[in-house]
Amino acid sequence: MPSVSMTVNGNAVGGDIEARTLLVDFIREHLRLTGTHVGCDTSQCGACVVHVDGTSVKSCTMLALQAEGCQVETIESLADGDTLHPMQEAFREHHGLQCGFCTPGMVMTAVAMAKENPNLTESDVRHGLEGNFCRCTGYQNIVESIIAGAKAMQG
Amino acid sequence: MNNVNIRDSVRRTEDIRFVSGQGTYIDDMNADGQLVGMFVRSPHAHAAINGFDKTDALALDGVVEVITGADWAKLGFGFIPSNSAVKENTDGTPIAVPERSCLAATRVRFVGEPVAMVIAETLDAAREARDLVEVDYAPLDAVTHPVKALEPGAPQLHNGVDGNLCVHWELGDGDATEAELEASDHVVALELHNNRVTAAPIEPRGTLAIPDMETGVTTIYQSTQNIHALRAAIAKILRLENDQLRHVAPDVGGGFGGKNSLYPEPVVTVYAARNLGRPVKWVNDRSESFLSDTHGRSQYTTVELGLDADGTFRALRTTTIGELGAYCGTVGAFTPTGGSARTQGGVYAFKAMHYRARAGFTNTAPLDPYRGAGRPEGSFQIERIVEKAARDLGFDPIELRRQNIMPKASLPLKTAMGLDVDCGDFLTVFEKTLAMSERAGFAARAAKSEENNKLRGFAIAPYLECTGGMPKEHAIVTFSKNGAAHLAVGSHSTGMGHETALCQILSAELGLDMDHISFTQADTDATPLGGGHGGSRGMELGGNAVRQTADEIVAVGKQIAAYQFECEVGMVDFEDGSFFQPGSNNTMSVGEAVSASFNPDALPDDLAPGCMNIGSTFERGVISIPNGCHAAEVEVDPDTGVIDVIGFWIVDDFGTIINPLLADGQVMGGVGQGLGQAILEQAVYDGDSGQLVTGTFLDYAMPRADDMPHMTLDYYEGSPTEKNPLGVKGAGEAGCCGAPPAIVNAVLDALKDHGVTHIEMPMTPEAVWRSIHLT
Structure with missing residues (x-):
């Protein structure tokens, strides 16, 4: 089996894995970081979004071996101890989640979106979420959360 | 203090774990020695099954067991139940409820119907073995349109069900309606179709069954909305007593009705775990969800x-x-x-x-x-x-x-x-x-x-x-000596936020600090009954069960306060978290009452220590x-x-x-x-x-x-x-x-x-x- 090494949430990790192992499965099954979720098998739902070298990526679209040497960040990296990241706080404040299953992917997508454009409009956010499904909220509070979270990230 | 009131937009307690990736959904759970189950599903909409061959699947490294529909039939278990509130046709005859086996043995009736379960040491082995189970099908004509299914000459699904008809039923006054329509100046008619859709919660269904071979009790963790009723149904099918199964739902990633039903997969998963003496976990992938969810x-x-x-x-x-x-x-x-x-x-x-x-x-x-x-x-x-x-x-x-x-x-x-x-x-x-x-x-x-x-x-x-939904609901409040409260309910949030809303009701009713209330839902060990989720019943049943329990706690608290105030119980009032006797300086906070409730010396003869720990069943009238x-x-x-x-x-x-x-x-x-x-x-x-x-x-x-x-x-x-x-x-x-x-x-x-x-x-x-x- 080939071996892989990468940095996940600031920690050097690695191991021997089957070549077909997806990055999401490496994160969930090998590293037991279960905040990254799997909601589909056709790369449509976005529950598995993580950051790879600072870019948001659906971790089901990438083999773990393709992340060799990369900096990977998952939802577990955002909070600073008990202090939530401003985007996480915004989702809570604006009721941007219900069942929570899509939330890690939403938050990771949102953080990347906000880093790229801190002054997001409603239209920017709605189009920016084209890769993320939520079945609970009707999206409105997610949009409000992301706009507010992006502002808070600047402060 | 973090006292809250009814109608406050309290931010959700559960969000802290959900936004941090700390929620625990079924696929996040694993047990020591766990096996992985997967289901072989029918590729045909309608076919007779002539036989199974599991030799190659069983020969694969890491495969522990394969249970086919034929194997299942030999075990003699019960069928998947249906509990329609409408049980009779208009003419008084019973509606048709055909038998549904957890694993089809002789005939499949829809694409995705489970026909066998493979159980292996790893997911990869289970996936490979699934493709090696051979099922000999003889395809039959199928009908997928609800109108065509009722027409003469349509392919017939079930022996003994004439014309594929399950139910014919009516409500209201047909003659009066006909008379009123005839008397109308205009009658406008429209034919329309209410399209077939699916709930598609983002988290697929799954089950982890963990048998305890010493006690004989199997704990079932399942992504479901309805743990009490489904435990009883699973027990009945597997010919077990209810108390041989504990049913728990961890965080559930959406339901919308799609996780209300009893499905075959959890039943076979529970059987497999008990039979093999090892935990077995099965989780659907999305493609299976589309095929097999209701x-x-x-x-x-x-x-x-x-x-x-x-x-x-x-x-x-x-x-x-x-x-x-x-x-x-x-x-x-x-x-x-x-x-x-x-x-x-x-x-x-x-x-x-x-x-x-x-x-x-x-x-x-x-x-x-x-x-x-x-x-x-x-x-x-x-x-x-x-x-x-x-x-x-x-x-x-x-x-x-x-x-x-x-x-x-x-x-x-x-x-x-x-x-x-x-x-x-x-x-x-x-x-x-x-x-x-x-x-x-x-x-x-x-x-x-x-x-x-x-x-x-x-x-x-x-x-x-x-x-x-279920017309009864139960809530239990258990206090610690330091005044912290634990609320357990039989209603079930699959995202709606009951962990917040129900604790909010308790906080508002008793004047308790929200931060001092912990919460359990969806655990058959935590409440004697529970109606889960469905029919917009969360606040109507769960909320009122909490309110009723709080009222009963206040009633006991008044007895404790009256004993200390040395007055009649009827002279004690309760407001904003305090018991008091109007016209006197006598007051007692809820916290003090809770503390007294554990002290035999502070209680009247008819109250026992722990008397403020109360469970109550609320029943809906209409x-x-x-x-x-x-x-x-x-x-x-x-x-x-x-x-x-x-x-x-x-x-x-x-x-x-x-x-x-x-x-x-x-x-x-x-x-x-x-x-x-x-x-x-x-x-x-x-x-x-x-x-x-x-x-x-x-x-x-x-x-x-x-x-x-x-x-x-x-x-x-x-x-x-x-x-x-x-x-x-x-x-x-x-x-x-x-x-x-x-x-x-x-x-x-x-x-x-x-x-x-x-x-x-x-x-x-x-x-x-x-x-x-x-x-």
Whole structure:
């Protein structure tokens, strides 16, 4: 089996894995970081979004071996101890989640979106979420959360 | 202190773990020594099974066991039950409930039906073994259309079920309705289809069964909405006692009715774990979810509305064909019958109504409740026929509705469908929605659209629905000596936020700090009974169970306070977390009462230590009547057929609002699903092969963020119901009752100059374009 090494949430990790192992499965099954979720098998739902070298990526679209040497960040990296990241706080404040299953992917997508454009409009956010499904909220509070979270990230 | 009140928008406790990736969903759970299960599913819509060969699968490294349908049949277990509240046909004969085995042994009846389970040391081994189980099928003709299934000569699904008919049923006065229709100046009729959709919670279903070989108790962790009832059902099938199974739901990633039912997979998973003496975990992938989750809606309906020349409604007659799929689901025949009939006629006054349904079996996944379970169908039927009547007869659609809405003064009343409508002010809700929807500027906006070669439309759709689900609920409060409280309930949040809302009720009632209340739901060890989730029952049943338990705690607290105050119990009052004796300086906080409740010396003789730890069962008398009104403004591009829902306004009467933030979430989420049904979603089976065409999120069009409009919400809070102590009416399903007719009628308003009077849901760009250009 080939071996892989990468940095996940600031920690050097690695191991021997089957070549077909997806990055999401490496994160969930090998590293037991279960905040990254799997909601589909056709790369449509976005529950598995993580950051790879600072870019948001659906971790089901990438083999773990393709992340060799990369900096990977998952939802577990955002909070600073008990202090939530401003985007996480915004989702809570604006009721941007219900069942929570899509939330890690939403938050990771949102953080990347906000880093790229801190002054997001409603239209920017709605189009920016084209890769993320939520079945609970009707999206409105997610949009409000992301706009507010992006502002808070600047402060 | 973090005391909260009813109607505070308390931020959710559970969010802290959910936004941090610390939630625990079924696939996040693993047990030592765990095996992995996967299901072999039928590739045929209808076939006889001649035999199984599991030799190659068993020979694969890491494969522990393969259980085929034939193996399962030899074990002699029970069948998947169906508990429809409608059990008899109109003529008194029993409805048809065919046997459904957990694993099909001799015949499969839909694509995706489980025929075998493989159990292996790893997921990879299980996946490979699944492909090695050989099943010898002899394909049979299939029927996937609910109307065709009931026609003579259709392929027959079940021996002993003539003509594939499960149920024929009616409600209301057929003769009176016929007489009123005959006496009407106009009778307007419409045929419409309520499209087949699926709940599609983002988390797929799954189960982890952990057997304890010493105690004989198996703990079942399952992504479900209904743990008590399903434990009993699983136990009955496997011929176990209830207490041999503990059933727990961890965090559940959405349900919407799709996780209410008893499915075959958890039953076989529990059996496998007990038989092998090791934990077994099975989790569906998304493709399996589309094939094997229950679907919802699917009715072909004729609606007839009789009205006078001045527009006064006289009678409504609904004739519908529903479907069960291949087998009766857990609620089964109820959805297209009683579930759809109850709220017929919506908010309007009728002299007579009659509802008649037939529903049969098709070679498709079983249908069962999906958010609303019949009420959205009823709401769609009435609002579409009213709109058509207005268009056909030249009435203003707004005015025709205004004219026929049940006046407040007519309440309470029993509708012609037998629904007990106790309170509400439907006309005020209607006017409030209209006022919010900026009608004054519509003409200018429509003109602007026209300049851009777009067509603008508006529609308003009042709705009336009702609650449902298990009529009993239990709550238990257990105090620690330091005053911290633990609340356990049998109701179940799969995202609605009960961990916050129910603790909020307890905090408000007892004056307790929210931060000092912990919470358990969905654990058969935690409450003796529980009705789970369904029928917008969370606050109506769960909330009132908490309220009732709090009342009983206060009653005990008063006894403790009276003992200390040395006064009669009747002289003690309770307010804002304090017991006190008016006219004296005697006071005792809840915390002090809790502390005293553990001290035998501080208690009167008839109270024992721990006496403030109380569990109580709340029982609903009569179901509540949530109601409201939706309005939609849309823009249609006639060149492409694309619909843009631009504005959406909602006023709901849910009685008492416990937490507006969470109520808003329920409404907007429901509208999302309603919009999905109106313009995007449809579960499609190929008519010849019976294959599910919409088997992935690439084919099944779920609403995305840019499909949704900005919604403006408000509440009418002038009519809390007296049917329960909190005055709540239920909020969960309203969104998908109002949204489809509001959106569909708004699109038809936009297309009225093109002579388009009807388009079936989902109103895809193709359907809209065809209606403009090819009719």
